[in-house]
Amino acid sequence: MEANNKFDKIIEARMKLKARFEEKMKATPSVADDRPLGTGPANRHGMPKLPVGQYLTQKWPVLDLGYHPDVSLERWRLTIRGEVENPVILTWDDFMAMPQTEDVSDFHCVTTWSRMDVPWVGVRLMDLAALVQPKETATHIMCYGYDTYTTNISLEEALKPDVLLVHTADGAPLSLEHGGPVRMIVPQLYAWKGSKWIKRIEFMSEDKPGFWEDRGYSNTAYPWRNDRYSDNDE
Ligand SMILES: Nc1nc2c(c(=O)[nH]1)N[C@H]1C(S)=C(S)[C@@H](COP(=O)(O)O)O[C@H]1N2
Numbered sequence: 576m577e578a579n580n581k582f583d584k585i586i587e588a589r590m591k592l593k594a595r596f597e598e599k600m601k602a603t604p605s606v607a608d609d610r611p612l613g614t615g616p617a618n619r620h621g622m623p624k625l626p627v628g629q630y631l632t633q634k635w636p637v638l639d640l641g642y643h644p645d646v647s648l649e650r651w652r653l654t655i656r657g658e659v660e661n662p663v664i665l666t667w668d669d670f671m672a673m674p675q676t677e678d679v680s681d682f683h684c685v686t687t688w689s690r691m692d693v694p695w696v697g698v699r700l701m702d703l704a705a706l707v708q709p710k711e712t713a714t715h716i717m718c719y720g721y722d723t724y725t726t727n728i729s730l731e732e733a734l735k736p737d738v739l740l741v742h743t744a745d746g747a748p749l750s751l752e753h754g755g756p757v758r759m760i761v762p763q764l765y766a767w768k769g770s771k772w773i774k775r776i777e778f779m780s781e782d783k784p785g786f787w788e789d790r791g792y793s794n795t796a797y798p799w800r801n802d803r804y805s806d807n808d809e
């Protein structure tokens with residue numbers, strides 16, 4: 576009961592913020608921008624320092640549904656299945672034996688804070704896709720967290736080279752509160768598209784809304800286009 580209460584409050588607060596933003600957007604000229612989307616220092620040329628409506632934070636706030644699933648490395652599994660030729664269930668050792676990628680990228684939360692230039696280490700979703708071989712029918716993925724969270728991403732965005740399943744951030748193992756042992760990051764999209772405590776990735780032959788997308792958040796979620804809520808897609 577306690578937990579449910581907390582959960583409802585988190586959703587209520589997010590919906591209030593959404594309403595406030597919608598008011599603000601009515602009074603703001605369109606910020607639609609077709610230039611390439613920034614994801615990190617190398618891609619930020621000609622871009623303003625921060626996406627519109629975002630402020631810079633050095634700290635790293637914790638944002639989730641209020642439940643932090645503590646999965647030991649022994650029990651941890653990553654399942655990748657759906658519209659793929661070769662579904663897999665990876666153990667921690669399997670995952671760590673995959674090619675490891677280091678990258679520096681940005682983290683934009685829809686609640687308006689941005690952390691810039693975060694150093695990460697992890698496995699590219701691209702490399703995991705090469706392992707499972709998506710069928711030609713695959714167009715989207717759904718990511719599932721151990722906390723029951725879900726978020727959907729188009730394959731076009733998901734297979735960009737800086738989309739990582741990270742186990743290390745700021746030079747240290749990813750903490751439980753930030754989604755450790757492994758979370759996803761999708762730097763070119765708002766941070767809710769990156770599932771913490773990632774458990775399963777399902778390749779799909781059609782799009783389907785995840786947790787926040789089902790509650791009015793943008794399906795596409797481009798921070799550099801102020802693309803926060805689905806009502807602003809048109
Ligand atoms: N599994 C899971 N992943 C999640 C969330 C969540 O509630 N559960 N929240 C999302 C949101 S809204 C944001 S802004 C980021 C926050 O990540 P952080 O807590 O590490 O800052 O995680 C995203 N991924």
Ligand SMILES: [Mo]
Nearest residue numbers: 684685686767
């Ligand atoms: Mo968020």
